[in-house]
């Protein structure tokens with residue numbers, strides 16, 4: 001211990017070794033070699049995976065960062081008590097899912113895991129800690145958590161500081177986002193002890209983040225900003241998706257519209273790709289959280305405004321599935337439909353709230369035969385998602401679904417292919433070869449607008465792209481059916 005004390009000038013730990021805790025702490029350790037960083041989790045299997053050659057999550061660049069820092073100043077441990085005791089700063093990056101029971105079910109954030117983590121820290125700590133909210137939390141959570149953390153203050157004679165430091169990384173680009181963040185946000189109370197904690201966290205980040213990108217605010221602004229950032233991003237996706245439906249009726253092309261609109265500097269071009277809809281563990285959950293907070297504060301109109309973003313997203317997923325069914329002559333029963341991509345976006349194996357599951361559910365209800373391929377998602381995960389998202393009840397997977405490890409095999413004898421994730425490799429396939437092996441007419445439904453649909457149409461495919469004009473709708477004299 002004595003030699004270790006010399007080796008490390010500071011000790012940090014993180015509760016929660018998930019999609020956020022793992023990569024965030026790996027980059028922190030990489031950039032702060034004199035700081036000891038230990039990631040802990042209540043799930044010992046998750047820790048085993050972080051200590052193995054095959055990491056529990058897929059992120060470009062993550063393996064390299066972990067390999068460099070692990071064993072040097074980055075550690076993964078299941079001994080939560082010991083690690084908490086020896087750490088001066090504790091990040092809490094546990095899951096905060098949407099509540100499934102009781103008051104606020106379906107909307108409010110379930111803070112059970114966060115509160116348990118805070119209780120744990122309070123119980124085992126033997127010195128004051130800087131506790132950092134890394135999870136996304138409802139505004140004013142720190143107020144409640146501070147009470148939990150400091151419930152023993154009268155016996156111990158000291159209190160723990162609580163800061164908000166929400167994580168803005170996006171899965172698929174997490175390492176780049178962490179290495180070069182647009183901004184780092186740190187919220188803290190005005191009390192001197194808390195401001196000292198803010199300075200300590202600023203010191204950590206300033207190892208690699210330019211000072212002007214480190215923003216310090218009050219606690220509530222910081223907590224709320226994370227929810228607002230996700231709501232704004234999701235709102236852009238829903239906005240362009242709403243327009244995609246209008247494009248299909250009018251002969252406008254959503255890609256052209258998005259380009260024209262996005263070239264306006266005031267608007268910008270990011271997050272304007274029309275698609276089957278957003279997924280992932282955050283957008284929907286965080287917007288529901290925002291909606292719930294607004295409702296609880298009596299702001300009905302504000303709540304309804306933000307809820308519309310989710311309503312539009314659900315509409316888009318449903319609309320895509322309906323297009324498949326309608327265009328295949330209103331029946332997909334017994335037809336083989338290939339689901340290309342199961343992850344909620346490219347460059348991740350994460351499938352939480354993936355649109356693929358929602359589309360699969362609609363198609364399974366129509367008794368389509370589903371053949372699924374994803375370059376990163378395991379069959380085990382897909383089978384679990386079938387049950388979790390109600391695609392098919394437990395034990396019925398084989399009736400209507402298969403998972404393939406070769407995309408060409410997945411497409412053999414298929415009636416249609418539906419692109420559900422924007423994986424780059426899908427663009428590079430030999431589509432002529434795929435066409436040759438499919439039934440006629442062969443359909444392609446591009447839920448991400450990544451394929452060259454004109455080229456596919458020339459090969460003979462019947463094509464559908466989100467927000468793309470129907471073949472005869474571009475001609476002024478032959479307006480589309482909804483014109």
Ligand SMILES: NC(=O)c1ccc[n+]([C@@H]2O[C@H](COP(=O)([O-])OP(=O)(O)OC[C@H]3O[C@@H](n4cnc5c(N)ncnc54)[C@H](O)[C@@H]3O)[C@@H](O)[C@H]2O)c1
Pocket residue numbers: 015016017018019020021040041042043046093094095096113116117120134135136137167168169170171281282
């Ligand atoms: N995934 C993202 O892209 C992303 C981005 C930004 C913010 N966030 C937010 O970060 C938080 C974590 O998200 P995630 O995707 O990493 O979740 P996750 O489910 O991948 O990981 C959470 C981990 O916390 C562990 N855990 C739960 N209670 C614990 C406890 N008391 N002590 C130690 N470990 C505990 C779980 O076992 C799990 O491994 C959420 O609030 C989320 O909204 C997520």
